[in-house]
Amino acid sequence: MLTEKYDFRITDQMTIPLRPHWIANDSYREKCKMLVLNRSKGEIHKVDLVN
Helix, strand or coil: CCCHCCCCCCCCEEEEEECCCHCCCHHHHHHHHHEHHHCCCCHHHHHHEEE
């Protein structure tokens, strides 16, 4: 993932799709993984969510 495409200072919590084209394709929607960056506590926490 190219982090320079995102400004992590915009919000304290962001949800970034690792594979954006999967979201638009219903056949791959269940396999879509999301990367959650939570900076609310001053640290970046990575959480993988599988729908």
